[in-house]
Amino acid sequence: MTEKVASLVDADKxxxxxxxxxxxxxxxxxxxxxxxxxxxxxxxTTCIRCxxxxxxxxxxxxxxxxxxxxHRKTMNKIxxxxxxTALYESxxxxxxxxxxxxxxKLKGEELTHEIDKxxxxxxxxxxxxxxxxxxxxxMKRRLxxxxxxxxxxxxxxxxxxxxxxxxxxRRSIWEQLRNLRDSDKxxxxxxxxxxxxxxxxxxxLLVSGEIHDYGTPKDLMNKxxxxxxxxxFLNLEVTT
Amino acid sequence: MTRxxxxxxxxxLELFRDQRTLALMLLAPLVVITLMYFIFDVNxxxxxxxxxPDTIDEQFxxxxxxxxxxxxxxxxxTLSTLLDNDDLDAFIDVNDNEFVVTYxxxxxxxTTAAKQMIQATVQNVTRDSANEMFExxxxxxxxxxxxxxxxxxxxxxxxxxxxxxxxxxxxxxxFFFVFLISGMALLKERTMGTMERMLATSVxxxxxxxxxxxxxxxxxxxxxxxxxxxxIYLLNMTIEGSMVWxxxxxxxxxMGALVIGMFISTFANxxxxxxxxxxxxxxxxxxxxxxxxxxxxxxxxxxxxxxFPLSYAGxxxxxxxxxxxxxxxxxxxxxxxxxxxxxxxxxxxxxxxKYRKV
Numbered sequence: 001m002t003e004k005v006a007s008l009v010d011a012d013k014x015x016x017x018x019x020x021x022x023x024x025x026x027x028x029x030x031x032x033x034x035x036x037x038x039x040x041x042x043x044x045t046t047c048i049r050c051x052x053x054x055x056x057x058x059x060x061x062x063x064x065x066x067x068x069x070x071h072r073k074t075m076n077k078i079x080x081x082x083x084x085t086a087l088y089e090s091x092x093x094x095x096x097x098x099x100x101x102x103x104x105k106l107k108g109e110e111l112t113h114e115i116d117k118x119x120x121x122x123x124x125x126x127x128x129x130x131x132x133x134x135x136x137x138x139m140k141r142r143l144x145x146x147x148x149x150x151x152x153x154x155x156x157x158x159x160x161x162x163x164x165x166x167x168x169x170r171r172s173i174w175e176q177l178r179n180l181r182d183s184d185k186x187x188x189x190x191x192x193x194x195x196x197x198x199x200x201x202x203x204x205l206l207v208s209g210e211i212h213d214y215g216t217p218k219d220l221m222n223k224x225x226x227x228x229x230x231x232x233f234l235n236l237e238v239t240t
Numbered sequence: 241m242t243r244x245x246x247x248x249x250x251x252x253l254e255l256f257r258d259q260r261t262l263a264l265m266l267l268a269p270l271v272v273i274t275l276m277y278f279i280f281d282v283n284x285x286x287x288x289x290x291x292x293p294d295t296i297d298e299q300f301x302x303x304x305x306x307x308x309x310x311x312x313x314x315x316x317x318t319l320s321t322l323l324d325n326d327d328l329d330a331f332i333d334v335n336d337n338e339f340v341v342t343y344x345x346x347x348x349x350x351t352t353a354a355k356q357m358i359q360a361t362v363q364n365v366t367r368d369s370a371n372e373m374f375e376x377x378x379x380x381x382x383x384x385x386x387x388x389x390x391x392x393x394x395x396x397x398x399x400x401x402x403x404x405x406x407x408x409x410x411x412x413x414x415f416f417f418v419f420l421i422s423g424m425a426l427l428k429e430r431t432m433g434t435m436e437r438m439l440a441t442s443v444x445x446x447x448x449x450x451x452x453x454x455x456x457x458x459x460x461x462x463x464x465x466x467x468x469x470x471x472i473y474l475l476n477m478t479i480e481g482s483m484v485w486x487x488x489x490x491x492x493x494x495m496g497a498l499v500i501g502m503f504i505s506t507f508a509n510x511x512x513x514x515x516x517x518x519x520x521x522x523x524x525x526x527x528x529x530x531x532x533x534x535x536x537x538x539x540x541x542x543x544x545x546x547x548f549p550l551s552y553a554g555x556x557x558x559x560x561x562x563x564x565x566x567x568x569x570x571x572x573x574x575x576x577x578x579x580x581x582x583x584x585x586x587x588x589x590x591x592x593x594k595y596r597k598v
Contacts, residue, residue, distance in 0.1 A: 053442065056597060071598045076442040084433030088250065092258040095250075102246035103441040147437075202521075 005155055005186045008051055011060035013043075013209075020046050022209045024060070030154070033177065033187040037233065039213050043125040044190040044207040045083065048157050051188070052080060064155065073166055076104060083160050085140040085151030088131040093143050096132060097150065104151040108177035118146040121171060122217065144224040149180075156180060157188045162196065174199055194230035203229065204238055212236060243443050247451025251425070252458055260373040261421060266463055269413035270470050276409065277475050280316045280402040281403055288354045291331040293323060303364040305357050310378040316392040329354040388415040394480075394562050406477055407557035408529045408550075412469050414460060414490050416522055417551050421455050423501035423514050430505070445592040449585055452502065453495055460494030461487065480564030484559065489570070498548070499584035506591045530558065 006053065008079040013021035020043045029049075030032055036044045049055040051062050053070025062069040065077065087096050097115040106114055119125045122142035141164050148156065156177075161169045174196065179203070183189055191197055200218045205213040205220070211218060214238075217229055226232045256263055287307050294312040301310050311326065319331055323344040329351065334338045341358060343351045395403055429435040438448060464487055471477040504521060508514040526532075528545030531554075545551045556573035559565040567574075581583065 051353045052440065053598075054436065054596060070597045071443065072442050072596070074442075075440060075596075078440065080437070080440040082433050082436060086433035086437040087256060088434060089432075090252070090254050096252065099250045100441070103243050103334055103438060105241065105442070106244070119525065 002031045004028070005030050006051060006064040006188075007062070008047070008060045009063070011047075011050055012058045013050055013055065013061065014058045021050065021057075022211050024050075024209075024211055026051075026211065026214075028155070028186050028202060031181060031184045031201045032202060033181050033189060035057055035197045035203045036190045036206055037192075037197045037203060037229070038206035039211075040192075043167055043208055045159055046209075047206065048159060048188055048190065051155060052078060054080075064125055066198065069141070076151070077154045079127045079148040079150070079156045081144055081148040081158045081161055083163075083175070085137075086144060087132050087140055087147075090131065092129050092131055093135075094128040095117065096143065097128075097133045097147060101150050114150050114152075118149045121149065122146045122173070134136070138166060138169070141165055142169070144172075155186045155188070155238045159190050160192065161189060162193065170196075194228065194233055197229045197233075199227045203234070207236065244454065246448045247438075247443075247448060248454030248458075250266070251452055251455025251546070255421070255424070255455070255459060260417075262459075263595065265417045265421060265459060266466055269410075269417070269463070269467050272413070273409060274475065276405065277402050280405065282402060288329050288350065288357055289327060290328065290354060290358070290527070291328045293333060296332070296334060296364075299362065300365055300481075301366065303361045303368070305360060307353075308357050308361075325507070329359065333356065333503065335341065359457070394564075403562065404476070404558075405531055406471065407561040408531050410464070410471070410553035411490065411493055411550055411553040411557050412526065412529060414464060414494050415553070417463065418456055418460055418494045418497035418502040419504075419522065421501075421518075422452065422498045423505040423508075424511055426452070426502045426505040427508055427511060427514055429556065431509075435592075439592065439596040445589045445596065448592060449499070449588045453498055456489060456498045457495060459499075459554045460491055463494075464490035464575045478495045479561045482566060483559035483564060485560045486572065487562065489553055489556045489577070492574060492581065496549040496577055498582070499581055499588055503584050503591065506588075521591075524548065530555040536595060549577055549580045 011024040552573040556570040
């Protein structure tokens with residue numbers, strides 16, 4: 001049974017005099033993948049940062065598990081991956097995982113199990129003792145994703161998670177994301193890849209800081225009389 | 241506590257893997273201290289070259305200190321040519337019972353040394369003449385003993401300018417490298433996104449700052465131990481007071497440098513901008529650290545020295561290392577250093593609100 005786990009309510013955000021989010025209302029449910037799609041500079045990243053309380057809203061509220069954000073302890077229920085890989089390049093993959101695992105209060109066998117499981121998930125088990133600076137861009141992204149999933153967070157927020165990852169591994173990662181969804185996790189994903197957007201359960205189309213439309217991929221394709229989300233996106237750009 | 245330790249361990253491991261930075265932090269101070277040791281040690285025992293006509297009294301030449309190399313000339317040459325070409329620091333001529341001294345004065349410190357040696361020689365000659373006069377006097381007239389017994393409250397007759405500089409210099413290196421490296425490390429955390437990732441967990445902002453202090457604190461201790469042992473055993477420096485206080489002061493100074501470095505890094509967006517803070521934060525500290533005598537400067541400028549932790553650390557290290565004093569003489573400086581640490585730690589914790597408000 002799906003339940004609302006997070007929401008943005010009447011959210012406005014200004015950077016000095018520039019409004020980057022305008023009256024955003026967004027509900028996030030467990031067992032669901034929500035895709036935030038929109039052109040560059042449409043406010044996708046700001047939107048998820050405000051949701052997590054990492055950016056202060058000018059107006060409105062953000063709630064996660066009915067807790068007004070920012071709330072420090074609630075952060076442990078969240079897995080966040082930003083656009084940067086955010087890794088310590090002089091440490092090994094395993095040392096990076098251990099460090100962030102400990103910050104998430106994992107220890108002992110639980111920590112070891114989580115590290116092993118997530119490294120396997122992103123196909124990096126063989127490179128666990130390799131220094132991260134020797135990794136390719138794609139490997140870094142995968143490690144970053146593995147760190148995000150440490151501790152089985154209830155809400156997983158991924159900002160452009162599959163950039164630089166080859167199609168085969170991208171497919172495998174999406175399969176894992178769907179598995180997470182099926183195990184009742186809530187996922188929020190921003191993406192430029194329209195084929196990926198179609199794999200989301202719900203899509204919020206963000207244009208110039210406003211939610212232009214919201215619905216399942218099928219609903220949106222029907223509404224815009226489009227054969228794909230890419231076409232929806234192109235039609236949207238024409239009309240705005 | 242586990243998270244604080246994890247951050248400390250991570251910071252220490254990162255620095256350990258960065259061999260070049262580690263070498264810079266631990267070995268560069270030794271290279272510079274050694275260079276300064278030789279430079280300032282040599283300057284203290286200046287060799288002076290003085291020219292004079294060969295008609296001058298032999299007794300006068302013999303009374304010259306050993307450091308003076310005397311060059312005599314049969315004919316009086318043109319002074320400017322002589323001083324320049326023969327590398328003389330001074331030329332002494334005698335005119336109607338009066339010494340006329342011309343100094344080269346290209347290097348004022350050489351001139352000062354030459355002046356002191358000439359004055360000492362004149363005094364010696366005068367004393368010897370007085371002795372002869374007393375001896376030729378009838379009866380029991382005796383010349384009072386003119387020998388000088390020299391005692392030193394601190395150090396001994398071999399003390400050099402380097403002895404005074406060394407404690408402050410040691411504090412300076414601890415401060416400089418910890419400030420720079422910790423500031424850069426924090427800046428890297430911010431630009432690489434790892435700071436944001438750290439604060440996207442439930443870690444407390446205070447744990448991040450204290451974890452950093454733990455990680456760098458260990459290196460500050462190692463750095464201090466290396467500098468102190470190197471200076472004692474290879475440069476033959478003497479530390480009069482307790483080594484424990486030397487470490488306590490150095491660690492407090494390193495902690496101060498760390499939290500100030502972290503604070504300053506919040507105002508920089510690139511490593512280049514971080515380096516630009518050196519003239520503003522580091523250089524003035526050298527002026528007010530005690531290396532340069534500031535007895536005669538205006539009071540309002542002297543007040544600036546109170547805002548720099550190196551002034552207090554330099555004073556405390558001098559008390560311990562040169563004067564051999566202990567806690568009773570340095571507690572005020574230690575208190576101020578602790579004050580600096582507490583103030584900037586709070587500012588750093590507050591500064592991380594940029595990434596998470598709670």
